[in-house]
Amino acid sequence: MPNYVITTKAYLKIILHACKHPFTSVNGILLAEEAFDGDSSDVKIIIVDVVPLFHHWASLTPMLEVGLQQVSVYANRNQLKMAGYYHANERADENKLPPFGQKIASKIQDNFHNSIALVVQNTKLSPNNPEIAIVPYIFKDNQWRPDNKAFSGPPSSFTLENSDIPSITSQSIFKRDFEVIYDFDEHLENVELDWLTNTKLAELMHGDKKRA
Amino acid sequence: MAPFDYLGAIETLHELRKSGERKSGLVVSLGERLLRDYTGKLGDEVWPVYEQVFISALDQGNDALAKTCFEKLEKRFPGSPRVKILEGMKLEAEDKLDEALRLYDEILEKDDSNIAASKRRVAVFKAKGQDQQAMETLSKYLDDFYNDAEGWLELSDLYLKFHLYQQAAFCLEELILLQPQNHFYHLKFAEILYTSDTSDNITLALKEFCRVVELCEDHVRALYGIKLVNYYYFNYFNSVI
Numbered sequence: 001m002p003n004y005v006i007t008t009k010a011y012l013k014i015i016l017h018a019c020k021h022p023f024t025s026v027n028g029i030l031l032a033e034e035a036f037d038g039d040s041s042d043v044k045i046i047i048v049d050v051v052p053l054f055h056h057w058a059s060l061t062p063m064l065e066v067g068l069q070q071v072s073v074y075a076n077r078n079q080l081k082m083a084g085y086y087h088a089n090e091r092a093d094e095n096k097l098p099p100f101g102q103k104i105a106s107k108i109q110d111n112f113h114n115s116i117a118l119v120v121q122n123t124k125l126s127p128n129n130p131e132i133a134i135v136p137y138i139f140k141d142n143q144w145r146p147d148n149k150a151f152s153g154p155p156s157s158f159t160l161e162n163s164d165i166p167s168i169t170s171q172s173i174f175k176r177d178f179e180v181i182y183d184f185d186e187h188l189e190n191v192e193l194d195w196l197t198n199t200k201l202a203e204l205m206h207g208d209k210k211r212a
Numbered sequence: 213m214a215p216f217d218y219l220g221a222i223e224t225l226h227e228l229r230k231s232g233e234r235k236s237g238l239v240v241s242l243g244e245r246l247l248r249d250y251t252g253k254l255g256d257e258v259w260p261v262y263e264q265v266f267i268s269a270l271d272q273g274n275d276a277l278a279k280t281c282f283e284k285l286e287k288r289f290p291g292s293p294r295v296k297i298l299e300g301m302k303l304e305a306e307d308k309l310d311e312a313l314r315l316y317d318e319i320l321e322k323d324d325s326n327i328a329a330s331k332r333r334v335a336v337f338k339a340k341g342q343d344q345q346a347m348e349t350l351s352k353y354l355d356d357f358y359n360d361a362e363g364w365l366e367l368s369d370l371y372l373k374f375h376l377y378q379q380a381a382f383c384l385e386e387l388i389l390l391q392p393q394n395h396f397y398h399l400k401f402a403e404i405l406y407t408s409d410t411s412d413n414i415t416l417a418l419k420e421f422c423r424v425v426e427l428c429e430d431h432v433r434a435l436y437g438i439k440l441v442n443y444y445y446f447n448y449f450n451s452v453i
Binding site: 023057059060061062063065066091093094099100188189191 | 234339341372373375400402403404406407409417432433436437440
């Protein structure tokens, strides 16, 4: 199995998207770069970015088809691969990947064999108590299964780019950065909103890096 | 520092009460200030504002503010069923779901036409994860109160959660009967039809997407919908030839 690295940008965007819409489920697509791990011939998949899709009507397909097409074009243009799906459920105690989410993840897997899904753990989102709030799902034995030992150090295949990511995310939530993250639903209501790159958010994040 | 635009704040809160939008952060920040320093300027409007800020404070987890608003309302309207509903919502926010349910059942025993109590019961079932129960309760409620657009919309969302597209489409048909000029319902109907992916439904979806554009020009979602259906037919005809 390849090694997966989740970058700050990807993690942050997932959590901010969930924070912006606390009353509904949200979802989106993971974008990755493939690399080879040093001298071993292991594949390393770096989830460098995500594109937020929906925060309502997430189980209706027409806009999903349009959205996936557009993300696919965007990914190709930026030499990235559509490597997975992320999802945050509506209720605080719902922490599993729902059936429709599994379908979308499987669809992405048709085009990228090493796809994963990331499910937000709603109970771990409090900015007062920073902790890792995502659980990866991998497709094994014909089912999407959670990897509950992820991010806990070797031999886990999942790592965060930087161990400070949860506290960086908390700071971001306190500063209300989630107000400038836009998803496809919002783009469809106002086509000026940049949902693919989310440049406004990128500027804020970059500004943070300079200050730090 | 610029003086607080209290007239603008009063207007904003009024608009939000009318539209029913859930902007709890905004309501709490404006409402808290108004209720602290400008209650005189609100006059009789202060009571609906207390109610509105109470609900938004529960949403934001601001228990202190919610308590203050609730106490004011309880003092002014003792024994009022409307205030009792707010008490129920407070229990829901504190995750005391069974207690809340008991409270709503008590209200309904005294007055079985209390719409708010019926609807809050559905919300509690949803919060408990008892979606089946929520669907049944809401369905029964809509048998009596079939004009309740909000109820039909909520039921359609519950059906969609379980991919019961036919039932969800039925709810949307009821909504279109209630408000045929509302493009939102035609849009949702069209998207549900497209999702259910049968050739009859896709034909109807195209009609509905067109209807949306007719009612609301340059509606992006509907235009994409029309494009998608045409693409679907193009592929279909190509494979048949």
